[in-house]
Amino acid sequence: MQYKTKRVPFELKNFDQETGIFTGYAAVFGNVDDGGDLIQPGAFTKTLKHNKDRIKICWQHDPYSPIGKPIEMKEDKKGLFVKGQISNTSLGKDVKILLKDGVINELSIGYDTVKKEWKDGVRHLKELKLYEFSPVTWAMNDEALITSVKANEDIKEVLTKTIELLDRLLEKTEVKEKDSSELEMERLVTSIDSLEKNIGNKLKKAN
Missing domain, CATH: 1.10.287 (Helix Hairpins)
Known part of the structure; x- marks a missing residue:
């Protein structure tokens, strides 16, 4: 297995700058992304059951820059719903301002592919091991590299x-x-x- 990242539009539903609590979707099911992947419903079931307490919120995928923790994570019909809290550290305060101002509007998950299936040129991700999710800056060059x-x-x-x-x-x-x-x-x-x-x-x- 190889650690990978996947960026998705950050569908921020609610954000309280004072508490740092936000809700949104870290992944969406059923659509083929720019990388040719499709995440199937149930892909996060096992990792949420066995690895939930170890999943973190990082800044730009930097494991040395954790900025918060998930409060709630669950799969629904749309995708992976998350509720997280940004810590009140100096970095966390900066991130909260960037989220509030809409400067940061994408989320990226860090994961390993456990089970996949190839169909008609599309890789169906059937099971993923989730390590973290991160607010990230949009960058075309990084997307091209990935x-x-x-x-x-x-x-x-x-x-x-x-x-x-x-x-x-x-x-x-x-x-x-x-x-x-x-x-x-x-x-x-x-x-x-x-x-x-x-x-x-x-x-x-x-x-």
Whole structure:
């Protein structure tokens, strides 16, 4: 597993600058993001059950700059609902002002992918281990860098599956298995088409 981050528009529902308490959504289900990922409902169920007390609120994903703690986290039909409290430290006070003024309006989650499934060029994230979520500054260059890294991972994943399909085809040398081999060939062609489309999309977004 590899630690990753994912930025989403910060849907700030309520914010009390005095107490530092805010509510919003750290992740939304069912939509394909710019990185080609789709978070499925239930992706956070296990991590909220077993890892909830260790999840923190950080500033810009810096583990040495924790700024608060979650008060409530739960999945609903829309996504991962969070209620958090920003601590009254010097950094926390600055963050509260930035949130109130709307300077910071994006949230990013830090996570590991535990279970995923590849479908039609989209990576379905079925289970995630959540470590933290952070208020972040929007930055196009950072997004392009993240997209580039994700593209390399996607290419490796599709190539691995393509090689596996080729190995199975080579093993099937008997004529009686012709129908099965043709089916495998169709799957191979589909995987290659998906790879070509994914590479093109990732390169466009990275540039």
